[in-house]
Amino acid sequence: MDENFRVGIIGGKGKMGNFFKNFFEKKGYPVEVSDVNTTLTNIELVKRNKIILISVPIEIFPEVVKEISSFVRETHWVIDICSLKNEPVKVMKKFLKKGEILATHPLFGPYEEDLKGKTIAFYPVRGKEIVKWFKNLMSSEGLNLVKISPKKHDEIMALVQVINHFWLILLAKTIKDSGFNLKDLIYLSTPSFLRQLHILKRLAKQDPQLYAKIQLENPLGKKFRNLLCRNCKDLAKAFNSEKAEEEFKKHFILAKKVAEELEILLDKIFPEKI
The missing domain is CATH 1.10.3660 (6-phosphogluconate dehydrogenase C-terminal fold)
Incomplete structure (x- = not known):
């Protein structure tokens, strides 16, 4: 693994931050973390690492982005994993004027032992190399990647x-x-x-x-x-109501139609699953 591809995780002591720390380390990447109880600050972490993963509660996300914004260089790759995307993307666009940026949302929790078949949503904010690297890395774990707009x-x-x-x-x-x-x-x-x-x-x-x-x-x-x-x-x-049976059949038929569409799509998208 190229030593230049060091990963810094802001909020690395949290559940998802720690999950990705273990994930990147298993992939052979050097990883450092900063959090409220670490001696390493967010700014120092940014200075020392190329890939910056921001894993913090969404209410303090803007504050963290502002804090590191002056220290993000053209060579940096910045990734967020917020569960909402619209506002975080606006914040990153506003304050991060340099580097490549990728917005993501892992659609799984920190206790998953096997990522095969799980999904991660992503949206390229700026740059192409980060997207290529990220897609290759996540695909190697069997993850499904879905590109989607923040809205x-x-x-x-x-x-x-x-x-x-x-x-x-x-x-x-x-x-x-x-x-x-x-x-x-x-x-x-x-x-x-x-x-x-x-x-x-x-x-x-x-x-x-x-x-x-x-x-x-x-x-x-x-x-x-x-x-x-x-x-x-x-x-x-x-x-x-007095027409309960009639009403039930009407709504059940509607549910059946949705179920039939689901059966076709699920078998197509997840053919290995029951």
Whole structure:
């Protein structure tokens, strides 16, 4: 590995920062980290490393970018991994006048042991060499790379992340309020419901503060939460009405059509998965 390709991770003591520290080290890259409790400062880290990965909470991201902006040179490659892309890209464009810049969003958490088949979204802000290097590196791990604009990314994340997490919290609250014994619920679960419980159990390892930011900082989150709740209310009213069977069949057929489209697309995009 070329010694000039040193990696510096700002926020390297955090969960995702540490994940990428281990990732780059396994790939043979020298890695240094800076964080609130390190002797190495963000500015010193930038001076010592070519590749700068910024892995900090989105609320302090602008502050960090401003702090290092005067020390980023033409030879630097800067990467962010924020879960939202529109505002971070604007910040990087505004303050980082030199170097190559790549906006990314790993669509997986820090506890993944195998990245094969996982997805990482990216958007080239400036420069071509960083994109070529990044795509080759991530592809070598079996990751799926999706190029997408920051605006479109954030719109889709309002459904993929915001509604997914909202649904899981809603499911957990409904289970809790039902009064059922969890062990009985597990023993009597159908295969499909058991899969949902396995997804829900992943929240046990997650950071409430991080999930709160994902849920509340996406500007389109409110729109999709309200849409979900409106649909829940409408369906409950329909299924409780005198025409319940007719209404159920109508909505089930709609769901089947979506499912049929999903079956075709999922088999095409992820042919190795069931």
